[in-house]
Amino acid sequence: MKVTLLTVSQSCAYCATHTDELKADAQKAGVDLTVVVNEFDAGVQAQQVNQVISTKPDAVILWAADATAILPSLARLKSAKIPVVLTNTHPQTDDTSLWTAYTGPDDTDYGRKAGEAMVTALKAKGQTSGSVVVVTGVPGTPGAINRLKGFTETLEKDAPQVTIAGTQNADWDQTKGTTAAAALLTLYGKDDLVGIYAEADNMLAGAIVAADRAGYKPGDLTMVGSNCSIEGYTNIESGAQQASVLLSPYDDASLAWQATLKVLQGDDVANETFIPPVVITNLNLADCAAAVDK
Incomplete structure (x- = not known):
């Protein structure tokens, strides 16, 4: 059996771990897995889909580079009758017939959980008003779009006096996270700034560096991230970060592979399987240990 993995990056640590886990699963199952990478380039991914269709694999595992740009490619794969298991990134469409299975996070829900963690941490400090900035x-x-959506909705509902002063993208990169946060702190760093939310822990690690350089002391700002990667684990352990939302690349890849095996074996498979988000703080940090090989 031949399967092609169309994935977004190998420079992103989460993405690389996700790929390595799928490679290991495929090897154990005796499945020939071809890995194709696009570095978050939707145009390149569209070309790759055309090339993959010509090779006629038994299934495709696809991590979409863009939530809407992927839709024509999914339609082409459907027309070619190639089963598609979407992993990690849910397209921006209600037409679930475009894929065989989706496994991964509901990013809006992950954003909501991050918002809940921010509100809880602020209330613990007696803060019920102020502003926060977001590194996307x-x-x-979808991760960038929907995590911000869920976070915003939660603040509006649970802490209407806490507003989002501004956002800046950092492309899931730690160094860019420092630059993005520095720009936000320059624009909005004032007396009523109470927190920073970054949509991934590695970007928050960069934001923590930027806050330190800007003169903020540990604890001055409430820091909330997502994924509970090694950066988040370390910063929660040290007290530099208050919370994260667990998303393990091992669980993410494992669910995708389980769905792929069902497809290859001709078994029924759920059209959508979501990974439930879990808020991680210093009180339950052990729940994140497996995700970061601790």
Whole structure:
């Protein structure tokens, strides 16, 4: 059996771990897995889909580079009758017939959980008003769009006196997270700034560096991230970060592979399987240990 993995990056640590886990699963199952990478380039991914269709694999595992740009490619794969298991990134459409299975996060829900964590941490400090800034991922990706959506909705509902002063994308990159946060702190760093939310922990690690350089002391700002990557684990452990929302690349890849095996075996598979978000703080940090090989 031959399967093609169309994925977004290998420079992103989460993405690379996700790919390595799928490679290991495929090897154990005796499946020939071809990996194709686009570095979050939707145009390149569209060309790659055309090339993959010509090779007629038994299934495709696809991590979409863009939530809407992927739709024509999914339609082409459907017309070619190639089963598609979408992983990690849910397209911006209600037409679930475009894929065989989706496994991964509901990013809006992950954003909501991050918002709840921010509100809880602020209330613990006696803060019920003020402003926060947000460091987002690659523009156009569901993670960037929907985590911000869920976070915003939660603040509006649970803490209407806490507003979002501004956002800046950092492309899921730690160094860019420092630059993005520095720009936000220059624009909005004032007496009523109470927190920073970054849509991934590595970007928040960069934001923590920027806050330190801007003269903020640990604890001055409430820091909330997502994924509970090694950066988040370390910063929660040290007290530099108050919370994250667990999303393990191992679980993410495992769910995608389980769905792929069902497709290859001709078994029924759920059209959508979501990974439930879990808020991680210093009180339950052990729940994140497996995700970061601790």
